[in-house]
Structure formats: structure tokens, C-alpha cells
Amino acid sequence: MGKDVIIACDFPSAEKTLEFLDRFQGKKPFVKIGMELFYGEGPSIVRKINERGHKIFLDLKLHDIPNTVRKTMAVLSGLNVDICNLHAAGTFEMMRSALEGLTRPDGTRPLLIAVTQLTSTSQEALEQEILIHAPMEDVVLSYARNARDAGLDGVVCSPLEAERVHSVCGKDFLAVTPGVRFADGDRGDQKRVMTPAQAKEIGSDYIVVGRPITAASDPVAAYERCCADFID
Numbered sequence: 001m002g003k004d005v006i007i008a009c010d011f012p013s014a015e016k017t018l019e020f021l022d023r024f025q026g027k028k029p030f031v032k033i034g035m036e037l038f039y040g041e042g043p044s045i046v047r048k049i050n051e052r053g054h055k056i057f058l059d060l061k062l063h064d065i066p067n068t069v070r071k072t073m074a075v076l077s078g079l080n081v082d083i084c085n086l087h088a089a090g091t092f093e094m095m096r097s098a099l100e101g102l103t104r105p106d107g108t109r110p111l112l113i114a115v116t117q118l119t120s121t122s123q124e125a126l127e128q129e130i131l132i133h134a135p136m137e138d139v140v141l142s143y144a145r146n147a148r149d150a151g152l153d154g155v156v157c158s159p160l161e162a163e164r165v166h167s168v169c170g171k172d173f174l175a176v177t178p179g180v181r182f183a184d185g186d187r188g189d190q191k192r193v194m195t196p197a198q199a200k201e202i203g204s205d206y207i208v209v210g211r212p213i214t215a216a217s218d219p220v221a222a223y224e225r226c227c228a229d230f231i232d
């Protein structure tokens, strides 16, 4: 797996998602399936997209006791996805259990990456509500280090944090970054954004792009523009 653009298919139904993917005619973009689509449609949506030949990032962000996460990851490992994820806040022990569950009897497994702190969490909420009294960047890097030590393959982080994640955890530790916008595009609710070219520059391994592609008048052209700026 190398640098790639992952399309966040944040659609409410299988019908809308498959209709959207039909537009790509022969191209097989890497697809992210999130909670909305998975909870609405169940594992069958993963199988359908898989059968069409797309790589899949199943973004379910698990966070529970280690035993539950291990058993759930064992179920997900049967879905033939390429990337799964969880919350690093679930602790080192939970992440180790997740890896155990995800590993198939033949030793293969999807990549496992950790959400550090959600990009929607402010410094104020971190301190006042979660009672973590440290700068956000230190928290993100500490969680990333913990994920690496537990044997995970990378983290989901803001593109602004990708460079430091690589310098602390090594260049092979994946930085998967949402919050990508074209310079001339609408930011929507994303606060801290980067263009695909900037994300390439700072060393993101995968960019996760939703609305700049899904809401574009020509999604295929928008996807190709992302690929040209980020990969080529």
C-alpha cells in the first residue's frame, strides 16, 4: 500500500453509495465506510463494495474493554477490508487485544490505525471535560507513540500533525489525514485544513477526502485532481 486518496463515502444508504461509485467507470478508488453507512446497511455494504474491487477503510473507531474489542476485531477481520481503526484512548492493552483479534489464523490482517484526539475536540474541551491538562499536540503525539508501541500501523491525525507523528514514530508509521480541501473550495465544518498538494508536501500517507469529492458537480474530476496533486 502506498500513497493514496481515500474517498469518505458518507452516504446514508447502499443505493446512494453504489450509484456514486458507478460514476467512476473502471476506476477503483479507495473507499472509506463510516459508522452511518455501516450501521444503516450492515456488513453487506462492505461485501458489495469489496466485490466491485475497491480497497476499503472501515472507519468504526472501536473503543471498549479489551475482550470486547478483540472479539469484534475478529469479526471485522473476516470482512476482507484493508484498514480498520480504534480510539487510542482505549489504552495500550485494548490496542494489543485489537491486534490479536484482527490477526487471521494464517497470520494476515488488515492495517490497524488509531484515532488520537478527534479534530473536533478543542483544547478547552480537552481540559474542562476530558480533564487532560496538556497541550493537544503533546497528547496526540503521546497517543501516537502508545499506538506504535502496541504494534499498530499508524494514526488518523490532522494533516498539521503528520510531520511530527513521523518524526516521533518513524516514517513508516502511517499518518492518515482527513481535513483536506482544495485551495479554491468550501471548508465546510473543517477548521484546520490543507490542500492535497500541501498534504503531500508534509508527508501524509493517505488523505481522506469527503465533500470536496462527494459534493462536487463532477466527483470524478475532483477525485482525479486530488490524485494528481497528492500522488503524481
Ligand code: C5P
Pocket: 008, 010, 034, 117, 118, 119, 120, 156, 157, 158, 178, 179, 180, 188, 190, 208, 209, 210, 211, 212
Ligand atoms: O467531507 P470531509 O472531507 O470533511 O470528510 C472527512 C471524513 O473524515 C469524514 O468521514 C469524517 O468523519 C472523517 N474524519 C475527520 N476528522 C477526524 C477523523 C475522521 O474529518 N479527525
